[in-house]
Amino acid sequence: MGRAESCRWRSVGRNTISVVWSTTKGIVAIAVHHAVEQGLIDLDAPIAKYWPEFACEGKERATVAMILDHSVGVPALRDPVTPGGFADFDYMCGRVACERPLWEPGTRHGYHGHTYAWTVGGLFRRAVGVPLGKYIRSEIAEPLNADFWLGLPAEEHHRGAPMIYPTDPLFGGKSLANHAIENDPAAPFTLMMTNDGGYDCNDSVYWPVEIGSLNGMTNARGLATIYSALANGDLLAPDTVARMGRTSSASHMDATLLMPMRFGLGFMKTTDNRRQPELVDCTLLMSAEAFGHVGFGGSIGFADPGPRMAFAYTMNRMGAGVMVGERAQLLIDATYRALGFSSNSSGAWVHLAK
Structure with missing residues (x-):
């Protein structure tokens, strides 16, 4: 045990x-x-x-x-x-x-x-x-x-x-x-x-091991602290942050997940699968400039350099999607609205002129 x-x-x-x-x-x-x-x-x-x-x-x-x-x-x-x-x-x-x-x-x-x-x-x-x-x-x-x-x-x-x-x-x-x-x-x-050799994230045998795809341990405060430093220009140079936020690969059919996906260099980008009812909890709506990453079950951390905003959410009761579920997305939506963003109908949160 x-x-x-x-x-x-x-x-x-x-x-x-x-x-x-x-x-x-x-x-x-x-x-x-x-x-x-x-x-x-x-x-x-x-x-x-x-x-x-x-x-x-x-x-x-x-x-x-x-x-x-x-x-x-x-x-x-x-x-x-x-x-x-x-x-x-x-x-x-x-x-x-x-x-x-x-x-x-x-x-x-x-x-x-x-x-x-x-x-x-x-x-x-x-x-x-x-x-x-x-x-x-x-x-x-x-x-x-x-x-x-x-x-x-x-x-x-x-x-x-x-x-x-x-x-x-x-x-x-x-x-x-x-x-x-x-x-x-x-x-x-x-x-x-x-094909994972019986990996179980709750087995603390794995906790000291470096598995850079799935066993980072933190909380929302820890994630937000790091992404906030990016969003506010306190960690990396502006050109580096701009490169991090650029979309590098995107298609209507990711070869593994078999659904539309969009990636930057190491990050997920805003991805709208709302119009595909067979894909539950497979959408992530941010601004076009934002970049970050979700985790199985619904956790997320991201930076949005435009409004100089960072967002993070963690939990230990997991959802069943590859992106964020309703719990995190509702909080993301409320954050963007509070910052004056007015619509995500395009697949990304944007300011719309009145």
């Missing part, structure tokens, strides 16, 4: 933290852009410059940027992950490095829901020379006094709240992704959801 089980009935307080699943990806991307600004990583460089072993099986010309915008072509692993494999960083880096891509890198995008941890993490350790979790603490979280951890030390485990998994069908049960997981064991979505 992991430590998470022993604290299941503790009251949630100001210093409680929890796993935020893929909301982790946004903070990891911030660390990458920070390293880019320091001259340690070149987004346009081939991955082979830093990680020769990755440049195989058709990935020889793949670039760093393709990792960040989910177009590098390794959204899942075909062969089974060994039990507990997600706790072994070197093992997982070796697996993604030798994997044959599911498409020619850069030609389409498909959400790298789990493998992002080791495509980004493996590159980062080789290019920068330190683990992502350590870099995030020393260069971002500690200078900002932000309560965010990628690799939670044992002395902090008592603050962790267990996640309550959703009981409703994923995405509402009628999406193309649902059809794939029920009928196509080789589909990228099926592999992503099932």
Whole structure:
């Protein structure tokens, strides 16, 4: 039994933290852009410059940027992950490095829901020379006094709240992704959801491990502190923030999630799937300039440099969508209205002249 089980009935307080699943990806991307600004990583460089072993099986010309915008072509692993494999960083880096891509890198995008941890993490350790979790603490979280951890030390485990998994069908049960997981064991979505070596976010064995796609631990205050520094120009240069907010890949059919998706370099962009009734909790409405990341179950953190606003929401009772659910979106909508934004009918929150 992991430590998470022993604290299941503790009251949630100001210093409680929890796993935020893929909301982790946004903070990891911030660390990458920070390293880019320091001259340690070149987004346009081939991955082979830093990680020769990755440049195989058709990935020889793949670039760093393709990792960040989910177009590098390794959204899942075909062969089974060994039990507990997600706790072994070197093992997982070796697996993604030798994997044959599911498409020619850069030609389409498909959400790298789990493998992002080791495509980004493996590159980062080789290019920068330190683990992502350590870099995030020393260069971002500690200078900002932000309560965010990628690799939670044992002395902090008592603050962790267990996640309550959703009981409703994923995405509402009628999406193309649902059809794939029920009928196509080789589909990228099926592999992503099932080939995880038995990972359980409530097993505290994983909490100290760096899994940069899904096991960051924080609360809304910690996320908002980091994104606020971006939105207000206190962390990275204006050109860097502008690059972070630019859409890099978008299509009507993400190769993994089998739904419309829009990505920046390491971030999600406003994505409107409201007119597709089979996609439940699969919409995220922000302004066109905003960028951030959601996590499985409904957590989110994002920055909007226009109004110099940051937003964050975390919870430990999960929803069943890949984007935010009604709980978070209603709060996002109220925030934009309070800032004078008047409509999201276009798929993004905008000011409309009276």
